[in-house]
Amino acid sequence: MARIVVDPVTRIEGHLRVEVEVDGGKVKDAWTTCTLFRGFEIFIKDRPPLDAWHIAHRICGVCPTSHGHAATMGLENSFNVTPPGNAVLIRNLMEAAQQLHSHVLWFYTLNAFDYVDVLSALSAQPSTPALKTVQDRLKAFADSGQLGFLDGGYWGHPAMKLPPEMNLELTAHYLQALAIQAKAAQALAVFGGKFPYHMSTPPGGVTVVPSLQDIENFEFIMKEVTDFVRNVFVPDVLAVAPYYIDHATFGKGVGNFLSWGVLEDVDSRDPYKRALPRGAIFGGQLKVEQVDPSEVQEYVSHSWYTHDSGAGKNPGSNNATTAPQYTKVDTNDKYTWAKTAQIKNKPMEVGTLARMLIAYLSPNAPYYATVKSLVDSTLQALGSAGKPEILISALGRIATKALESVLIADKAEADLARLKQNIKDGDNNWFNPKGHDVPDAGAGVGAWEAPRGALAHWNRIEGGKIASYQAVPASNWNFSPRNDQGQRGPVEEALVGTPVADAAKPLEVLRVIHTFDP
Amino acid sequence: MRMDMNRRDFIRLCGGTAAMLGLSYSWVPEIAQALEQAAKRPPVIWMSFMECTGCLESFAKSVNPSTADIVLDIISLNYQENIMAAAGTQAEADLKKTIGQGGYIAVIEGAIAVGIPEAMMVAGKTSLELVKELTQNAAATLCVGTCAAYGGVQAMRPNPTGAKGVKDAIGAKTVNVPGCPPNPAHMLPTIVHYLLFNKIPDLDSDGRPLFLYEQKIHDNCERRAHFDAGRYVTQFGSKEETLQYCLYKMGCKGPETHSPCPKTLWNNKQSWCVKCGNGCIGCMEPNFWDRFEDFYQQLPNVPIPGFVGVETSADWIGSTLVTATMAGVGIHAVTTAAKGRFKKHPEEGEGPPPAKTEASQGSED
Numbered sequence: 044m045a046r047i048v049v050d051p052v053t054r055i056e057g058h059l060r061v062e063v064e065v066d067g068g069k070v071k072d073a074w075t076t077c078t079l080f081r082g083f084e085i086f087i088k089d090r091p092p093l094d095a096w097h098i099a100h101r102i103c104g105v106c107p108t109s110h111g112h113a114a115t116m117g118l119e120n121s122f123n124v125t126p127p128g129n130a131v132l133i134r135n136l137m138e139a140a141q142q143l144h145s146h147v148l149w150f151y152t153l154n155a156f157d158y159v160d161v162l163s164a165l166s167a168q169p170s171t172p173a174l175k176t177v178q179d180r181l182k183a184f185a186d187s188g189q190l191g192f193l194d195g196g197y198w199g200h201p202a203m204k205l206p207p208e209m210n211l212e213l214t215a216h217y218l219q220a221l222a223i224q225a226k227a228a229q230a231l232a233v234f235g236g237k238f239p240y241h242m243s244t245p246p247g248g249v250t251v252v253p254s255l256q257d258i259e260n261f262e263f264i265m266k267e268v269t270d271f272v273r274n275v276f277v278p279d280v281l282a283v284a285p286y287y288i289d290h291a292t293f294g295k296g297v298g299n300f301l302s303w304g305v306l307e308d309v310d311s312r313d314p315y316k317r318a319l320p321r322g323a324i325f326g327g328q329l330k331v332e333q334v335d336p337s338e339v340q341e342y343v344s345h346s347w348y349t350h351d352s353g354a355g356k357n358p359g360s361n362n363a364t365t366a367p368q369y370t371k372v373d374t375n376d377k378y379t380w381a382k383t384a385q386i387k388n389k390p391m392e393v394g395t396l397a398r399m400l401i402a403y404l405s406p407n408a409p410y411y412a413t414v415k416s417l418v419d420s421t422l423q424a425l426g427s428a429g430k431p432e433i434l435i436s437a438l439g440r441i442a443t444k445a446l447e448s449v450l451i452a453d454k455a456e457a458d459l460a461r462l463k464q465n466i467k468d469g470d471n472n473w474f475n476p477k478g479h480d481v482p483d484a485g486a487g488v489g490a491w492e493a494p495r496g497a498l499a500h501w502n503r504i505e506g507g508k509i510a511s512y513q514a515v516p517a518s519n520w521n522f523s524p525r526n527d528q529g530q531r532g533p534v535e536e537a538l539v540g541t542p543v544a545d546a547a548k549p550l551e552v553l554r555v556i557h558t559f560d561p
Numbered sequence: 562m563r564m565d566m567n568r569r570d571f572i573r574l575c576g577g578t579a580a581m582l583g584l585s586y587s588w589v590p591e592i593a594q595a596l597e598q599a600a601k602r603p604p605v606i607w608m609s610f611m612e613c614t615g616c617l618e619s620f621a622k623s624v625n626p627s628t629a630d631i632v633l634d635i636i637s638l639n640y641q642e643n644i645m646a647a648a649g650t651q652a653e654a655d656l657k658k659t660i661g662q663g664g665y666i667a668v669i670e671g672a673i674a675v676g677i678p679e680a681m682m683v684a685g686k687t688s689l690e691l692v693k694e695l696t697q698n699a700a701a702t703l704c705v706g707t708c709a710a711y712g713g714v715q716a717m718r719p720n721p722t723g724a725k726g727v728k729d730a731i732g733a734k735t736v737n738v739p740g741c742p743p744n745p746a747h748m749l750p751t752i753v754h755y756l757l758f759n760k761i762p763d764l765d766s767d768g769r770p771l772f773l774y775e776q777k778i779h780d781n782c783e784r785r786a787h788f789d790a791g792r793y794v795t796q797f798g799s800k801e802e803t804l805q806y807c808l809y810k811m812g813c814k815g816p817e818t819h820s821p822c823p824k825t826l827w828n829n830k831q832s833w834c835v836k837c838g839n840g841c842i843g844c845m846e847p848n849f850w851d852r853f854e855d856f857y858q859q860l861p862n863v864p865i866p867g868f869v870g871v872e873t874s875a876d877w878i879g880s881t882l883v884t885a886t887m888a889g890v891g892i893h894a895v896t897t898a899a900k901g902r903f904k905k906h907p908e909e910g911e912g913p914p915p916a917k918t919e920a921s922q923g924s925e926d
Contacts, residue, residue, distance in 0.1 A: 101615070105615075195647030236834045243839055380680075
């Protein structure tokens with residue numbers, strides 16, 4: 044038995060420490076530690092509600108748009124205000140641009156070095172002049188003696204399986220992806236002013252009144268991104284998957300899944316009709332149940348907070364609180380700044396796999412046919428037709444990320460067409476002025492999806508100020524520590540059973556963590 | 562030229578950098594030489610403390626040069642947790658090696674947890690311990706983003722973790738490129754300035770490079786003529802917004818925010834905060850979250866150009882002084898020209914030779 048600590052876990056958003064116990068070449072137990080606490084719940088309190096969407100937006104700089112939207116939707120819920128259709132479409136388009144930015148960044152910038160041996164690409168036979176150029180550039184870089192950001196990677200690790208030619212091609216796509224994720228951010232900035240931290244979506248609608256030129260500009264830039272998704276990202280995933288097909292046998296996790304739903308249906312505004320609909324799955328059963336934010340309960344028995352900050356309270360309850368109380372890293376007691384969020388006393392996995400499974404099992408949602416065909420054709424290509432359960436694995440999280448990107452591209456194209464039609468029909472309504480009338484009292488919740496999973500923001504207003512603000516982002520689900528019954532959190536559980544070829548270089552551990560898009 | 566970088570892109574980089582540094586195009590060969598002739602790419606350690614990764618995300622949106630060009634051709638990014646291949650002990654080894662060798666540029670993202678040091682830990686060390694180790698051997702310390710510079714979002718009242726900016730936390734001399742997030746079009750020229758002149762740029766009292774942050778948003782705003790003429794947006798999504806009227810009454814903090822945003826814009830010059838209709842929230846100013854609290858309330862008093870010594874409200878200008886508008890615009894234009902956009906103060910030490918210093922607005926691609 045050996046304990047391995049990976050600290051810092053790199054190529055993620057934020058700060059993470061992971062401890063695993065390895066026995067017989069496999070992970071036997073695991074503990075995840077979030078090592079950063081900032082206290083948003085404390086400093087948003089007593090502030091003007093209209094400031095809250097800017098502040099809560101800052102929870103995550105990789106998925107800021109989703110936090111901005113969840114915050115604003117929560118305030119609109121408190122204000123009892125509905126944004127106009129055009130505003131919903133613009134928000135959807137910005138959300139789609141952010142999700143595609145994040146998915147591309149995740150697969151290439153954050154994940155590729157787990158599977159692609161960049162130094163092996165130096166010995167490839169380049170099949171095109173373009174690949175030769177990339178190889179020459181890489182060679183000059185390696186020969187400079189300064190490996191910089193590539194220094195200390197797990198090059199030559201026994202778990203690296205790709206032939207040199209594929210390593211070269213994927214390295215070329217890694218460089219291309221860096222430019223594409225920036226493009227997606229440019230598209231978002233057309234409507235949002237900038238990315239990260241767009242500025243145009245306070246409660247009530249959108250502040251931007253886009254010109255036709257703006258809309259064409261967005262469309263033009265997004266086309267380059269969606270082309271990359273369909274013609275490079277998806278084929279890359281399908282080409283790499285056969286080399287790592289054993290990754291469908293581990294990384295399963297807790298088998299409970301949650302999605303609040305994302306990409307609004309502009310007509311119904313029904314969370315079960317979102318392009319990626321709301322729902323929950325329990326116990327790995329392939330059936331979806333309805334779920335409401337009021338069912339969320341938080342616990343802190345293994346987290347560095349006062350007992351009162353958890354105790355099974357719903358974050359929207361009158362006495363919800365978040366009060367830090369650091370002790371020390373003790374895997375038998377308290378060991379993380381993440382709380383344990385649960386539904387029906389169960390830890391829930393959130394993220395792309397959860398969303399795609401729920402969409403695959405929601406026949407009444409508008410994109411059901413698209414999801415079904417994407418998933419079924421991929422299962423067939425992987426030789427597992429009719430076995431969607433194999434997606435509940437490390438490999439499944441990667442595959443569904445690519446498929447979800449196609450769905451998001453489809454939805455963005457449909458929303459863009461709808462927006463143009465609205466404008467053509469003379470709909471020039473962008474903002475509901477009631478969004479600027481802050482009520483004296485109110486309470487609300489905005490439940491939405493970041494690229495990395497479910498997030499919800501609860502607010503309560505008293506005397507025209509924020510009286511309570513609680514957020515449960517994806518990390519409080521996936522990276523929750525053990526619950527009161529000692530059951531592991533989703534990532535902890537997924538790590539159990541992961542093979543470890545070399546305890547000094549725990550590459551496979553990183554892989555499983557990275558599949559959760561932390 | 563570095564053999565691995567396209568010459569045209571390289572010259573664009575040098576030209577764009579010259580413009581940001583307030584130099585004329587005649588400086589391009591010097592900039593090119595400084596970057597080309599470096600014996601090796603300057604080592605950089607980028608450490609992230611109390612942060613959201615938004616600063617790195619913003620940096621990764623660079624164009625001309627692209628992020629790939631920067632990490633492959635311009636700098637040696639020896640430690641950066643979001644991008645680096647290594648993890649855990651291997652990442653720690655990279656950090657230790659570079660700190661041991663010294664002479665690196667330390668780039669810091671995120672605030673330092675001083676009140677509750679354990680609120681931010683990497684590899685068992687607190688941010689307070691790490692930032693001391695990191696800055697000790699650094700050739701220069703660059704704080705990117707408002708959190709590293711001044712404490713940022715987590716330092717707002719009541720600052721539950723006792724978060725501070727790097728200078729306040731440990732007294733280190735820092736160059737600050739603030740913003741929430743900072744703009745890559747502000748970060749990279751600051752680094753290149755250091756490589757070119759081998760010294761940190763002249764700074765304002767908040768540690769910001771003067772060549773970037775001397776002027777206010779309001780001085781260069783595309784909607785400025787509407788402010789001067791008393792034409793304001795008073796409701797989002799309105800006809801007035803369609804006409805791109807001034808956002809002062811919607812709470813825009815441009816009149817009190819030092820930043821070149823209206824010139825650099827964001828995300829490959831797609832847009833910026835004022836253009837998307839929300840106005841500025843002042844994110845490049847110290848303590849902006851508290852100082853500008855109630856973002857959608859108009860600033861109480863704003864100096865009106867052309868009325869020296871008189872501070873008055875825009876309401877008054879807008880309603881009472883409409884007839885004076887033309888005069889106001891004329892005087893504002895003269896004031897701007899006389900001040901010189903990147904004019905240096907004589908007491909600020911040596912810089913580029915005066916003969917080559919000139920306003921080079923518009924020369925950036």
